[in-house]
Amino acid sequence: MGDDGESAGTNVAIISSPAGFDDNAFNDNAVEGLEEASNDFDLEYTTIEETEEAQYESTQADAAESGYDLIICVGDNHTDPLATNVEQYPDQNWMLINNMIDGADNVSGWIEMNNEMSFLAGVVAGVMTDEEFAHEDSETNPDESIVGFVGGEDIPLIRAFEQSYVEGVEWVNDDAEVLTGYGGSFSDTGAANDVAESQIDDGADIVWHAASAAGAGAFSAAQDNGRFALGVDVDQSVTEEQYQDVILGSAVKALNEATYQVSEAVVEDDFESVVGEQNLSIEDGSIDFVVGQAFEGELPDSVEQTLADAKEAFENDEIELTCGPTSC
Amino acid sequence: MTRDSTPPAVHLEGITKRFGDVVANDDVDLTVSQGSIHALLGENGSGKTTLMSVLYGLYDQNEGTIHVDGKPRTFESPKDAMEAGVGMIHQHFQLVKPMTVLQNVVLGHEPTENGLVDEAAAREEIEAICSRYDFDVDRHLDSPVEELDLGIQQRVEIVKSLYRGAEVLILDEPTAVLTPQEVESLIDVMTDLRDDGRSLIFITHKLDEALSVADEITVLRDGEAVGTVPADEATEQDLARMMVGREVVFDRLSRETSTGDSVLEVEELRMRSDRGRESVHGVDLTVREGEILGIAGVQGNGQSELVEGITGLRSVEDGAVRLRGTEITGMSRRDRIEAGIAYIPEDRQTEGLVQDYTLVRNALLGNQTVEPYADDGILDWSAVRRHAEEIIEEFDVQPPNPDTDAASLSGGNQQKFIVGREIGHDPEVMIASHPTRGVDIGSIEFIHNRLIELRDEGLAIVVVSSKLEEIRKLADRIAVMYEGEFIDIVDPEAVTEEEIGLLMAGQSLEETSDGETDRGVQA
Amino acid sequence: MLEASVLERIGIAIASTALALLIGLVIVAAAGHNPARFAYQLIVGSFGSGRAVARTLRYSVLFVLAGVAVAIAFRAGVFNIGVQGQFVVGGFTTVVTIVSLAPYLPEGTIGGVVLVVVGTVAAIVAGGLYAAFPGVLKAYGDANEIITTIMLNFIAIGFVGWLVAGRFGDPEATATRTERLPDNVGFPSILFDDPNLSIVGIVVTLAVVALVAAIMTRTRFGYDMVTSGHQERAATYSGVDAKRMIVSTMTFSGMVAGLAGAIFAIMIQGYFTDPSGIGNYGFDAIAVSLLAANNPVGVIPAGLLFGGLESAGSHVQINSDVPVQLIDGIVGLVVLFVAVPELFRMLAQRTGLGGDAE
Amino acid sequence: MSLAEDVTRNRVRIGTLLVLSLLVGSAVLALRFDVSPDELLVTVRRIFTYGFITRSLEMATPIALAAIGGLYAEKSGVFNIGLEGFMIFGAFSAAATMYFLGGTSPSQGHVWVAVLAATIVTALLTVVFAVLLIRYKADQIVAGLAVWFLGLGFAPFTAAVIWGSRSSPGLESVATVAFGQSPFVLLTVLVVLASWVFLYRTQYGYWVQAAGENPEALDTAGIDVNRVRYATVIFSGAMAGLGGAVLLAHAGNFVGTGETMVDGRGWIGIVAYLFGNYNPIGAAAAALLFGALDMLNVQFQTVGIEASARLVNLLPYAAVIVVLSAWGKTRMPSSVGEPYESEE
């Protein structure tokens, strides 16, 4: 598009995180906001998948050279290269998801409190494993307090998810046991499935995943073994519809709203309003837990109650998490 | 034209086969009568293998016709030839090494039952063939072929052809790789087969073999059939003349031995074979300037290991090797080359030459550290090229083009090139292993003459050969090796070939009084 | 004859690329995009601007170096599939060496140059050793090097990844990476205003190619090596210690791979990340080397071709809607066709072009 | 060679690997927990569960299938290094078939049809590959790598065209049969045994072996070497495709991001048959071993043995190196990689 300049409207480019697009989670969630924006405004967007971290600096620069009105960089790995490029391209509007660039006046840096999101997932898992609950072919085991966590690649980002989730579970029930494991990949559903099955075998009745596209494997493990699972980033009972009978709910962050909001600002020539550090947090309502489609109004009241308690505790700064949003 | 009631087993008429510009067979006629052995003689490259490949369906002839058993035939593939009862045993065995003898024999013609190979039926049939011709192959039916000696492998090939119902058997240089004993038993097999009514075509370079076993002999030269003679009317001289087109002298070359200092000494050498068995049990030998020590013996009696111990290709268990008094037992192969040990290897195809290198590149082989070709690890290709050109000229290597690949040279020419290169090292001592194996008569004569010349110039030479005639012709002393030891050292003038043959078979000449048999003799 | 075959090689490379692109364009059209525009983007994306050229060269430097590493081994009949692992080990060693030595050296240019040199040498040594290991296993343990090197790739990536995420991670950084190289470490930006491409990288690459080519053709070591690759028994006969030669070959190959890793770390990345996210340079290098018939000089155009396609891929992503996986597919087609010279000989004969090729 | 002998031959290697992994496992256990034998027993029970066995088998299945295919090709003299690529094509075609038959809620019948269709589609693709290798004498390593690149490129590309995403929506996974086992596990056991019998007990098996060891011998025995090779290469692609399809049938949806859901299983398949020394049973045993090691790692994580997952994941690779160096001798058929041209 840069070359042709055929469109008079706003042009946005979005560069993926190393996990790439089509993950039904993080990256796609960011794109979703752009999709909405393109419906609402005279805006077009291009997705640029770059899975090689070493290329970020140059890919960002190439995008900047192509004359986009806004370039969105998904993921923390963009931070270092972007620090260079914001100086190289001072007139370019940038949006960085997961971090911010100190002192840059052309970057809208969005820090999403993954830790808070993970904590909420942990809270729900902690509550549900002690409840007696059944739905279609699945049921919990109230006699034991065991839940599972399925990671994708074993990297600090996901470790931070794990730790915050564990803290959420323990906040509800100090004695609960959290079985954790990593499939080693964000695309290998089989591996995630094996990890989840192993945990379910060992007694887990609720599993949560942070494994991007591979996470579907965790859902199918729950489905095949009559247990439940929780989704991540977006309402996965919608994006992974065939597992909606086991997805109790999803811990979500409103990344789509963030990209929508920044796009809107650019369309309205008001980028300054979003420059600097922005947050997706429980406090401002952009991190939350949504109940799965098939479970609306069905979950025990304790879930809603405990979630409300947790959110309140966050607002009152009563909860101190070990890990930050991207690492511990 | 014979008006015999039985048609000839094979009748080839006007066969012409061209490879590009090369005319490998030029209007060749050949008639093999039923129940006979027909020998095919000719120098390397004269077209023997090509002619037989045409008969066996491997090549399509450009012109000419094939009659088998009186009927005209066109063979698209060996399969057709086999169906017509023609079998061929190649010079390089067509055996699948890791598969068992039984599997090899039945390959392509497996009896089956319920979709599986019927081993029992196959076994029975093979055993029947073996007992009919008194083969020992059936003892090895379940061994992988690679574990067997070459002689047995060859008999496996023969059994394979018979199993497939071959009435006409082509044997391409079957004796080249065999020990004298094995040759003898092969000849027995061949005559048995003939007496059983089968027809055999027998390619060889050895005139005596052809004369002794064949009924008729056809000689090829430059792709043309020079003539066919009944074996009992021909002499070696006649045949040799037909093959090379001139007189060939077979007499022992004159020798004015004046030996000098001792060059190579081996003391109490012990070596192990690949299989881990001790195959050289304490051999002593000394070679002096200006002499040729011949080592005779049936293959597999430790000659190869002994040579490798001297040349540095195999590590020594025990004992010492000395070159001009300096111990070199622990020296690497490269250091030994530099110290002046030249070596004409047993296997020119895989050791002596890199097949897809040009002659220029091959001229460097073994010379990588020798000036002027190399200086401090840097190569001087123009010097190497000059060297290659010299070798080609001096040794009459055909074609005389230093840029041809070694692979495209005939065996004799390859060998001449190697001999030339090894002499070019200006060595202290020359070890020649089977220097003329599979080489045509012209080249043999040439190589022999060069070795004698070198001897006369004062070089110390060791020649290992299983060809008695060669050993007798070249050697000043003959050490006969048997089961890892020198069983005797003899003067070539004083013994007959039969006597050497006995020694090689492990029998001492005079039944010595003291009965001392366990101790080797020092050469 | 040699020249004819070089020309033929080039012809085949060009024909394969052209045919692959043609098929790619058909697919683009079938998927409902504009093929002419796509083709235009490919050209613009690889050579159409200063930036594109720089990007192409940046990729090419890595492809060429890694390709040379592969070529060395393949020439000697040793199948080093482990260039990727050696590349990773080399790059990581460079960064660790430089970061840990930096405090002891002056901050200026001189200190920087010393660090670059020491870091590069460290990478060469590390890459060499990491390759020597499977060499030793093959020579003295009879372990098939194709398998061991593939295994060692996994191990290098996993282990270095573990180190980068843990012990050698930058506590300040949010992403998984080592500390950055100090500011005085890097290659000067002359000629190209691309932050990740330096003339130094190109010169080093060309020098390595020249050096390796000279070693292969003009030295005893090269002759011994190539002879071992062609016919091991003949090499042994000529005084080459076959086992030692395997180890030397692997070491030599790994040294070049390690150097490629150093260039990647210093010129492109400036730190070291989780190696599972680094491109498959070591694997692509196998195709590069084979495209060049394992000839170190031929690796230059082959590397340029791969660099150009990769670079065009980046451009197409940014400037069109065609899914970028198509570029991967086209690269696959190029590689596939390159593997089949016979097909093109046949085509050439049918069409009467260069029919005498044989 | 009898079946029993065969198992004995490979037992040494496999036994070693098992012992090795158990040793490492216990060492980790003992080091990590200063525990009483009783607790240790409990932990061991938690690790070696029935589910562990099931998952190991399931993990091994696609690898074993691809390995059997690759083994046949290589036995006959053609190195099919493209297994990974064919697995990707297999997984993708299975997903696409299932989707076209049953949308996002296909039936069990559709699953089976999809697996069959994927096998056929991959076999057809392999025909082209085989022609390039055999008729046009393509370099086997390069062409095989190319197949991998093609798989990584075109499968996700086509997925994006069909689904607007490189990953399919959720489809259906195959229902288990007896003892909670996937029917494909049982099928694979049969395939392994059948391919052993076929290779060592039928005439075609003899031909396959001869084609790889000494094609000329086979040719002169009147068998068309290249026909044999066509058959094995196409078979290898079909098996890899089947492996990919089975992987998909177990997973229930296609993922085409990153290295795709196949994620190196084809490469491990090659390692498996080399490790099993070209013997179908050996190859399957090796595949099972890799599967078990992988799952052991998962079990460790589940019971909370805090070894870095990343490092423990490297164990199988290290084990392969140790075993190969200690026992060496993977004997490659001698004509692998050489195109065969019968004279004239």
Ligand SMILES: Nc1ncnc2c1ncn2[C@@H]1O[C@H](COP(=O)(O)OP(=O)(O)OP(=O)(O)O)[C@@H](O)[C@H]1O
């Ligand atoms: N496949 C081939 N392609 C080209 N030329 C060939 C081929 N086979 C044989 N020739 C040539 O044909 C001629 C005859 O070769 P042939 O193999 O028949 O000789 P031969 O009599 O069997 O020799 P030898 O005694 O060495 O076995 C030689 O000049 C050889 O170079």
Ligand SMILES: Nc1ncnc2c1ncn2[C@@H]1O[C@H](COP(=O)(O)OP(=O)(O)OP(=O)(O)O)[C@@H](O)[C@H]1O
């Ligand atoms: N493809 C080929 N192209 C050219 N010449 C060939 C080819 N194949 C064989 N030849 C020639 O055919 C001749 C005989 O080949 P063959 O392989 O039969 O050698 P040989 O008979 O084994 O030699 P030796 O006399 O050592 O036994 C050689 O001169 C060789 O140069």
Ligand SMILES: [Mg+2]
């Ligand atoms: Mg519970």
Ligand SMILES: [Mg+2]
């Ligand atoms: Mg011949």
